[in-house]
Amino acid sequence: MLTPQAKKRVGIVAIHHESNTFIPVPTTLELYRKSIFLHGAEVTDRFSGAHHEIGGFLQVLSEAGIEAVPIFYASTAPWGAVTDEALDTMWSTIVSGLKSAGPLDGILAAPHGAGVNESRPDMDGWWLGELRKIIGPEMPLIATMDPHVNLSPAMVEACDALIAYRQNPHLDQRQRGIEAAELMLRTLQGEIRPVMEGAFPPMAINIERQLTFAEPLLSLQRELDSVRAHPGILSASLALGFPYADIADMGSAFVVVSDNQTELAREQVERLAAWLIKNRELFRGEMISPEGALARVKDSPKPVGLLDMGDNAGGGAPGDSTVLARLCQANGSYRTLFYVPDPESVEAAQAVGIGGRLSLKVGGKLSMTPDVPLAVEGTVVSFHDGKYTESQPRHGGQTGGDMGPTVIVKTDDGFTIMLMSRRGGPNGSIQPILACGLKPADFDIIIIKGVHAPVGAYAEVCPTLIRVNTPGVTSADMDSLTYRNRRKPLFPFEELP
Numbered sequence: 001m002l003t004p005q006a007k008k009r010v011g012i013v014a015i016h017h018e019s020n021t022f023i024p025v026p027t028t029l030e031l032y033r034k035s036i037f038l039h040g041a042e043v044t045d046r047f048s049g050a051h052h053e054i055g056g057f058l059q060v061l062s063e064a065g066i067e068a069v070p071i072f073y074a075s076t077a078p079w080g081a082v083t084d085e086a087l088d089t090m091w092s093t094i095v096s097g098l099k100s101a102g103p104l105d106g107i108l109a110a111p112h113g114a115g116v117n118e119s120r121p122d123m124d125g126w127w128l129g130e131l132r133k134i135i136g137p138e139m140p141l142i143a144t145m146d147p148h149v150n151l152s153p154a155m156v157e158a159c160d161a162l163i164a165y166r167q168n169p170h171l172d173q174r175q176r177g178i179e180a181a182e183l184m185l186r187t188l189q190g191e192i193r194p195v196m197e198g199a200f201p202p203m204a205i206n207i208e209r210q211l212t213f214a215e216p217l218l219s220l221q222r223e224l225d226s227v228r229a230h231p232g233i234l235s236a237s238l239a240l241g242f243p244y245a246d247i248a249d250m251g252s253a254f255v256v257v258s259d260n261q262t263e264l265a266r267e268q269v270e271r272l273a274a275w276l277i278k279n280r281e282l283f284r285g286e287m288i289s290p291e292g293a294l295a296r297v298k299d300s301p302k303p304v305g306l307l308d309m310g311d312n313a314g315g316g317a318p319g320d321s322t323v324l325a326r327l328c329q330a331n332g333s334y335r336t337l338f339y340v341p342d343p344e345s346v347e348a349a350q351a352v353g354i355g356g357r358l359s360l361k362v363g364g365k366l367s368m369t370p371d372v373p374l375a376v377e378g379t380v381v382s383f384h385d386g387k388y389t390e391s392q393p394r395h396g397g398q399t400g401g402d403m404g405p406t407v408i409v410k411t412d413d414g415f416t417i418m419l420m421s422r423r424g425g426p427n428g429s430i431q432p433i434l435a436c437g438l439k440p441a442d443f444d445i446i447i448i449k450g451v452h453a454p455v456g457a458y459a460e461v462c463p464t465l466i467r468v469n470t471p472g473v474t475s476a477d478m479d480s481l482t483y484r485n486r487r488k489p490l491f492p493f494e495e496l497p
């Protein structure tokens, strides 16, 4: 007599971090706990409707009648290397979650890929490898990753398939989650058997060249598309790389997944790596100085978004650099919006109240910030709770955020300053600006703390966006950073034969 087959069950796990090793302050367990630290059904509650890969996993599993077994998801903003305490605690949470989850047929994982732990520089390769040891060689393990992954052989070894978001800014996270879950589904049905090969060419694509909606990446996307269209190929991904992790795996890479044809995957991934090396000169990056950027403002359609590449909050920088703000202040001709995390100044403004006058020294307060505070005199305009929601697909796939108590101050020299209690704010969404009663169109310049992540939101409101080569822990000029652990040779640091 036939018995109905038991419903298949797929576990979901994630430890997310993009670690900037040039930041001397570590990412602690406390930071994770204060950000996103979710067990079991909390994962489903948070992400089922989100433009996020977990949302994509949940959609496909649910439509296929497969039981999603969310185990653990933790994420916190990019910052210094992750402490041993944080990684060990998160990993043991996953281990106990797996034990109590009951039998599973597969695992969908969502590492970021650019995590660095104090003792395990290839953090994601480490935990994915440990996961593989627990589940054994047969159970399918398929993972999404951020294209800022510093892909390692250990990650490729641990997983059956790795799929990176194709877009930067990352607007396709949910689609890639769907792609990964569909591969899982077909694998569980016995229709395909994914095998993966990685290639690690000796080069790092400059951060300034990492916008996927522009050349030279459009050409590289076409190469990837032609690989994806090849019979027998299931998936192909570009790892742009995260330049601010001083580890051996730092750099750009590719993975190609085929249906049980290792040779084919190897041949196609090598073809992509060869294309990148051949075209390497296109990926050096354009370096516009702060003065050069300001000189372009006069004749450009406004508002002009000045993208502060050296203080890129999405790459772990503090977001309180005053380099561009001080330059705009010295120029004196523009209505400028400057948002900055500065809890001290928030308190000073709260103390004088709305309409109150005050002198402030804004930003430039953290040890790795490359400039002194911006000195201003001004008037407190409004107070806000700092909470906002975002319904559009935006970089990071989040549905909102919380800047903590936030204050708008108008200065006597034409600045509007948005003082936030916490890091974050309007880097990837303009909703925080709107939530504080401000309109982007009322400004000549908006100083934005990012490189490409903000484009998803700001392209709609800033007719001009200029990427500025500013100093800081996310400097686009990689030669300004001191690497001790990276591979050699690595283009563009060393020329290749």
Ligand SMILES: [Zn+2]
Pocket: 146, 147, 148, 170
């Ligand atoms: Zn990224």
